[in-house]
Each structure stands twice: as structure tokens, then as C-alpha cells.
Amino acid sequence: MFSQVHRFRTLGMAALAALGLAAPGLAAQAQPDTVPVDERPSGLVTREELMADRLRRIGVDNPDPAPTAPRNRADSVEWIRWRRAANAATGRRIVVSIYDRKLWLIDGRDTLLEAVAGVGMGVVRGPKGIGMRDFSTPRGRRTVLAKQADPKWTPPDWHYEGLHDGPLRQFPAGGIPLEDGTRVVRRGQHLGVQRGAQFDTIPAERPLVYGGVMYIPPFGTVNRQIPDVLGKFKLDTGDGILIHGTNDPLAVGFWGTHGCVRLFDDDIEFVFDNAPVGTPVFIY
Structure with a gap:
């Protein structure tokens, strides 16, 4: 029998006060994404606008948001391939949907956790004429190779x-x-x-x-080494692709990482405690 998901975190496409540009950790005032621009209360912006502005402030002048649906036939084929692999898998596993911005921890037929996730920002052009960088979250089957509490980021x-x-x-x-x-x-x-x-x-x-x-x-x-960026816990799946927490919750549920999967602190703690080394990870 399927068990009901017992832990949920919901995150709508909130509209954030302009103050959030200077302090992204502040709580956001939720507004429906469907509100037309000219009907939005003065001073509010969508999360997409906020993320695009943030990237431009650090020199990324052409943010390419990770898609919410296949962009072409090749993209669709890859998406279907790895979604089928995730659906066919058994045992305890982590499943990540790039399009849905979601992570699930599943054991057999039981969903232990459904969590909102941040994913890679896609292909961007770096600051000061630096060439294109692909910061997409890669699809495929990975494995939890190592875990660490209170991690520090070693940046490329x-x-x-x-x-x-x-x-x-x-x-x-x-x-x-x-x-x-x-x-x-x-x-x-x-x-x-x-x-x-x-x-x-x-x-x-x-x-x-x-x-x-x-x-x-x-x-x-x-x-x-840079502290706090990865939050309280990280799971290493190799090649620089981590599942980790954050000190910047704005990018959770959105396209704001360099390819990693980012979770809220309580969600990454649950995954850390319940996904041992060797747990397969399916990303589609």
C-alpha cells in the first residue's frame, strides 16, 4: 500500500519585496504568479525577476532559466529516458525532477519525503566577456558517494x-x-x-x-574553503554535483545553482539522516 507523504514543504512562485535584493534571506510576501504586471502592488517583483536581477548584478548578463518543459526533441528524449528509469527503480532512492523543482526520497513504494529543490541556472555567459558556462543540473543516474555535516564549499x-x-x-x-x-x-x-x-x-x-x-x-x-554556503549538510554524488542545504533560500525551488540540488535545511537534514552512502540518485 502506498503511504502518504508525511513531510511536505510548499513554495509557490512567490513575489518578493524589492528589499529581498539586499537581504535574500528575509521572508517573502507571497503573491500569485498569475497576477498581471500592471496589477501587482507597487514595489513587488516576481522571483524570476529577482533571480535575473541578482545574476546581472554579478555579471551574468544573459540568464537562461532552467526549463519547466522539454525545449526540443533531444531534450524530450533524455527527459523521458531518465524519468522512466526513476519510475522503474526499486529500493531506497532519491529522485529529482528538474522541471518540477522537486526532490523525493522514496523507499520501495513509500514516499518518505517530498521537498522543493533549487536546480542549476542553465547556460550563462560569465562576467566581463568570459565565455559561456553550463551550470545545468545533469540528468542521469548518480550515487551518494559521501556525506558530510557542516560542510565547507571548495569553489572551482x-x-x-x-x-x-x-x-x-x-x-x-x-x-x-x-x-x-x-x-x-x-x-x-x-x-x-x-x-x-x-x-x-x-x-x-x-x-x-x-x-x-x-x-x-x-x-x-x-x-x-567557504563556510555556510552549503548549509548544514551535503551529499556528494560526484563531479561537483551535490545535494545540499543553503544559507540563501531564495534559490530553493528555482533556477539559481551552479548545477547542484539545493534544499531547505530541514529537508536536507531528513535526506542526510535517511539516505545512506550508496543510495542511487535519479535526476530527470
């Missing part, structure tokens, strides 16, 4: 593009010589300024800007 190089008006370079193996004769060097997991025998660590949150150049922190250093 593209995260640093557009954060600085000047040149962007990799952190050199020999360190960065400074005008006063000191040098920024790596010591284990930390970057710092070497002054003779003294080593002063550089706070992880401080950008590495010297001589007008921004340097990308090396992998394996605390300077390359």
Missing part, C-alpha cells in the same frame, strides 16, 4: 572570475613577493606572510589581492 576557479577588476592568476608555487621584502607563502593548509622566521596567517575570508592582481587560493588550503 570560475568562482573567482569577476570578483576583481584587475588580473586573475593562480597562486604561484613559490609564493608572492611583496614590496617590503616579505613573501606570501603556503605552509600546510594555510597561506600567510613570511617575515623571517615569523609566519602570519592570512584569514580565510580575505581576498588575495597584491599589486593589483587577485590570486586564486590553492586547493587544500583553508583560504579555498
Whole structure:
């Protein structure tokens, strides 16, 4: 017998106050998406407008929202293929619908959780003439390879593009010589300024800007790790595609990630507790 879903989170296509642009974590005032623009209360915008404005503010000038239906025949074939695979699967599994912006945790014929999910923002053009980036959530069958509580995000190089008006370079193996004769060097997991025998660590949150150049922190250093972005929990499905929480709930239920699946904190906690390593993940 099918059991009823015992935990739901609903999220309409809310209209948010313009204040949400500066503080996306604030609660939104819900408004139906069907209200014509000229009948909306003054000062309110749709979530789609809010997300598009956010992307443009960081330099993405052609946001390409993830679709809510197949765009062409090839897209339709792939969608049908993986939806059928998800429907035919047995046992405990995670199922994600890109079009519906939903995640389900299913065990046999029982749905343990239905949750609103954020998905990839699609194909976008990066800031300052940087080439196209595909931030779509990939369809297919994946597996929960690892889980972590209180995770930190290790961003790819593209995260640093557009954060600085000047040149962007990799952190050199020999360190960065400074005008006063000191040098920024790596010591284990930390970057710092070497002054003779003294080593002063550089706070992880401080950008590495010297001589007008921004340097990308090396992998394996605390300077390359960003806290809170992934929320309280993450499930790693490989190739940089995570199922995780968030400190920015605006993108939950919408197209605002770089390919990951983003959930509200209580939903990701439930998935974290009830989807062991090895759980298959179907995305269609």
C-alpha cells in the first residue's frame, strides 16, 4: 500500500519585496504568479525577476532559466529516458525532477519525503566577456558517494572570475613577493606572510589581492574553503554535483545553482539522516 507523504514543504512562485535584493534571506510576501504586471502592488517583483536581477548584478548578463518543459526533441528524449528509469527503480532512492523543482526520497513504494529543490541556472555567459558556462543540473543516474555535516564549499576557479577588476592568476608555487621584502607563502593548509622566521596567517575570508592582481587560493588550503554556503549538510554524488542545504533560500525551488540540488535545511537534514552512502540518485 502506498503511504502518504508525511513531510511536505510548499513554495509557490512567490513575489518578493524589492528589499529581498539586499537581504535574500528575509521572508517573502507571497503573491500569485498569475497576477498581471500592471496589477501587482507597487514595489513587488516576481522571483524570476529577482533571480535575473541578482545574476546581472554579478555579471551574468544573459540568464537562461532552467526549463519547466522539454525545449526540443533531444531534450524530450533524455527527459523521458531518465524519468522512466526513476519510475522503474526499486529500493531506497532519491529522485529529482528538474522541471518540477522537486526532490523525493522514496523507499520501495513509500514516499518518505517530498521537498522543493533549487536546480542549476542553465547556460550563462560569465562576467566581463568570459565565455559561456553550463551550470545545468545533469540528468542521469548518480550515487551518494559521501556525506558530510557542516560542510565547507571548495569553489572551482570560475568562482573567482569577476570578483576583481584587475588580473586573475593562480597562486604561484613559490609564493608572492611583496614590496617590503616579505613573501606570501603556503605552509600546510594555510597561506600567510613570511617575515623571517615569523609566519602570519592570512584569514580565510580575505581576498588575495597584491599589486593589483587577485590570486586564486590553492586547493587544500583553508583560504579555498567557504563556510555556510552549503548549509548544514551535503551529499556528494560526484563531479561537483551535490545535494545540499543553503544559507540563501531564495534559490530553493528555482533556477539559481551552479548545477547542484539545493534544499531547505530541514529537508536536507531528513535526506542526510535517511539516505545512506550508496543510495542511487535519479535526476530527470
